[in-house]
Amino acid sequence: MTDDALTIRGRATAVLNAGRALRTASTAERAQWLAEAAEAVKRHAGQAGPKLSKATGLSVPMVDWAGRTTLDTIREDTLLALARAADAVSEPLSAPIAMLAVVLAGNVFTAPVRGIVVPLLFGVPVLVKASSKELTFPAMLRDALRRSHDNLGAAVDVVAFPGGDVERETALVERAEAVSVYGSDETIAAMASRVGPRSIIPHGHGVSVAYCGAEALGDPQRSNTIANLALDICAYDQRGCLSPQLVFVEAVTERSALDFAVCLAQEGLDPMNRTLPRGPLPASIGAEQGQWRGVAEVEGTLIRGASYGLAIRSAQAIRWSPGYRNVTIVPVRTIDEAFDAIEPIGASLKCVGADPASISNVRARLDKRRPPRAYACSLGSMQTPAVDAPADGFPIWHELLRPRKTIQGATTRRR
Numbered sequence: 001m002t003d004d005a006l007t008i009r010g011r012a013t014a015v016l017n018a019g020r021a022l023r024t025a026s027t028a029e030r031a032q033w034l035a036e037a038a039e040a041v042k043r044h045a046g047q048a049g050p051k052l053s054k055a056t057g058l059s060v061p062m063v064d065w066a067g068r069t070t071l072d073t074i075r076e077d078t079l080l081a082l083a084r085a086a087d088a089v090s091e092p093l094s095a096p097i098a099m100l101a102v103v104l105a106g107n108v109f110t111a112p113v114r115g116i117v118v119p120l121l122f123g124v125p126v127l128v129k130a131s132s133k134e135l136t137f138p139a140m141l142r143d144a145l146r147r148s149h150d151n152l153g154a155a156v157d158v159v160a161f162p163g164g165d166v167e168r169e170t171a172l173v174e175r176a177e178a179v180s181v182y183g184s185d186e187t188i189a190a191m192a193s194r195v196g197p198r199s200i201i202p203h204g205h206g207v208s209v210a211y212c213g214a215e216a217l218g219d220p221q222r223s224n225t226i227a228n229l230a231l232d233i234c235a236y237d238q239r240g241c242l243s244p245q246l247v248f249v250e251a252v253t254e255r256s257a258l259d260f261a262v263c264l265a266q267e268g269l270d271p272m273n274r275t276l277p278r279g280p281l282p283a284s285i286g287a288e289q290g291q292w293r294g295v296a297e298v299e300g301t302l303i304r305g306a307s308y309g310l311a312i313r314s315a316q317a318i319r320w321s322p323g324y325r326n327v328t329i330v331p332v333r334t335i336d337e338a339f340d341a342i343e344p345i346g347a348s349l350k351c352v353g354a355d356p357a358s359i360s361n362v363r364a365r366l367d368k369r370r371p372p373r374a375y376a377c378s379l380g381s382m383q384t385p386a387v388d389a390p391a392d393g394f395p396i397w398h399e400l401l402r403p404r405k406t407i408q409g410a411t412t413r414r415r
Helices: 007-024 027-056 060-071 074-088 112-121 136-148 166-173 187-197 221-238 254-275 285-298 333-346 359-368
Strands: 095-096 101-102 126-129 156-159 176-184 197-205 209-211 244-250 301-304 307-313 326-332 349-355 375-378 401-403 405-407 411-412
Touching: 007 156, 007 166, 027 060, 027 112, 027 136, 060 349, 095 156, 101 112, 101 166, 101 375, 112 126, 126 187, 126 326, 126 405, 156 326, 156 349, 166 187, 176 187, 187 197, 187 359, 197 244, 197 401, 209 333, 221 244, 221 254, 254 301, 254 326, 285 301, 285 307, 285 326, 326 333, 333 359, 349 359, 359 375
Parallel strands: 101 126, 101 176, 126 156, 176 197, 209 244, 209 349, 244 326, 307 326, 349 375
Antiparallel strands: 095 401, 301 307, 405 411
């Protein structure tokens, strides 16, 4: 499906015009409609499993897990709590922006959920440019929203066209007050250069890491640590920016880190591949994987599995993997040593997963980073962020609300 500029403009106008009716509903009503739509998508997602699997390159069990766990976060209580949190910190007289355009990437097919649901909760209509790689899930979500309530469904639509088409990109964004862009830093920069002064909400390149303190490596916590970490690594075949690329383990010696890696492989990743099999390995990724594993064997130790690779190496020899369940285990003596190794990642750091005993210390160190971009979460939940989880260092409602201040009849917008 490819939409021309005329079609895109027509849908943008319809979505924008639906904003008034959307905002006449209460927040509680919108939260109810959104939760009902999420439940409907869950009920019907199983039928679309094979189609989504083919489109995304993920296995059918992985598609089922991803859709279910993501949609489980969209409940009336969580949505109302999010609205209350935004109200508590927003200016007294604030209003939703007139319309949001969203440009999706293709690596994590459930990204549309927060990208669409949160604006609608706040009364912001949404026009979505789906990734050319995956149109099924955004369309499923749109259709469920339309079935949930007419006012809700009319305020969202989906378009598709090749990236970089200036005429169609202009049609996508010209009625929008802000443009939320998911993708590489290059994609975001190119979009920003083309759409002019409109507010860009960037969701660019990012990496995430995990931290396992000494307590998490020993009995009785080790089995939970391994199960949770294996899930974080395997989710979406490690293709998202919330996937851990590095796992820092508080180990006295490299040998103890190796012992943990062996347990992670045998007790975590092998069983997980039976539950959530890895999808087919693209040829281009296969070449990158071969190179990454070859270097890992030369510079450190490599544990190979049918669907994964674990490199054990020092923080001074870190190399980013191609994803697809290829992870580096980094032994450190202290949490501060881990954060010294994390520091060069800078603003690209999205999330740090941590064991229960370490998470408060991880949060404290992330809070000291300026600007504070990344957030901490529990191991096992890195790929299932709560609906109110921050995005790129900002509240999830960032740029969706503006102060209602009128000066000589003109509305000024907070930046």
